[in-house]
Amino acid sequence: MSSTTGAGGLFPGGAWTTRAPKTSERVARELVNHIIGHDLAEGAKLPNEKQLVEVFDVGRTTLREALRLLETRGVITIRSGPGGGPVVRRPRPDDLREGLTLILQFAGASLTDVLEARATLEPRIASLAATRLTSNRIEELARSVETMRDSCEDHDVFLDENRRFHTTIAEASGSSGLWVFNETLKSIADGAVVGVEYTPRRRLAVAEAHHKIVEALRSRDPRSAEAAMRAHVEEAGAFWGRHYPELSARGVRWVQ
Template sequence: MASEAKDPGVSGRKPVNFELTRRNLKTSEIVALEIVRDIVAQNLQPGDRLPLEAELLVQYRVSRSSLREALRLLEVQGLIGIRPGPGAGTVVGRPLPGNLSRTLTLHLHMLGASYDELLEAWVESEPVIARLAALNPDREAVREALSPFLDDSHPYAVREGLRFHDVLAELSNNRVLSLVLRSVAFIVTEQVLTTTERGELEEHIVHDHRELAKAIINGDGELAANLMRDHIRYEVEHFREFWPLRIGETVQWR
């Protein structure tokens, strides 16, 4: 007699019902969502002004306290900016990896994730960005963006070393991966790379960036991904040697 397939719901543990774990949104959170939806629907750009508070109160039909809490929620995420004093008002912000990374570090800290895990995530995510940049169909944009990195004697190549990775993210042609994966890289840059002496790495970094730029300009996605993985692993191993005790520490919320 053939054995019956096991029903994942039939076991000693009840399956998790994710719907039951979701809490009801507060009024301020609902208003925050509506504000963002309206920003997108109206195609507002970073720096564009939102209506005055009195107008927003009428538009969203909420109390002043709920509206202000909604605006604070969005300000913390960097999605709006509130300017005090002369010319005061609320302006549209910009979705940035640095803003997302702050929320991400809070979750990683609560999760107990270590810097070793963070660095491994960085090693695995950067090659994805490099491969996608190499496959970008707008070859002219790729050449224009990466040509300055081909000359390793050019001051730009050293000065804009960290900017190189942002350029690749922009060339990846995928806003989801660009934002999410660059938020991981942002945490690494802010909490890891800036704690080490960079001078001895500059020559190696500039060389790697030049070779990566060549591969991406040539449209070789696999080579770009492999070069990026080697490039990032070199930096990770340098950090492990420089600060071995920190590898096992929990990622800090900043």
């Protein structure tokens, strides 16, 4: 069997090698640790380029490479002009969208695959939220349902409330990992983005499904909440399959 040499490959003898981090990557990681360790709020200014070069004892090229890396990861923004420089930006779940979309595209995944992943995650999220949602959050969800019902002729209101409903439950689950991945999956298979149209009748049906979820959450019964959410997301997938079969089977694309 032949051996591959080089970074990340196998040297003769079978030892796996790991590439040592570049100096710019080390600087980027230390800046992240600084931001988190000091609990810097979004919008907080970091030291300017001259100060950072001195702190890390690196050249300007290395520092700028580190800052560009952090900017692509959504950790900072670079403001130009007088008084500009690196400013803290908290990464968001949607920042994962492009990377995960590319992985799924190369894996040959379809939008149905993404919907199936959501159908696995969201019932568990609802189960966790059933015992963790505050009463205020439950009432917030109930008001969302009423807004959906009262504005069933307004497609934009429906979309906004639908996103808010699912995001609120995911946040209330207390699981950062599930929340992040579910938000990312939602952004990849967003019906409004890929061309799904919901009739007023369908919007009312979604509002009724949301009402059942709210009642299950209000009962603080994890199993009922899980079952109500599963029925909802599975029906959503079935709706896509019935009315948009070609779209459902379409491969995930980096650029929608």
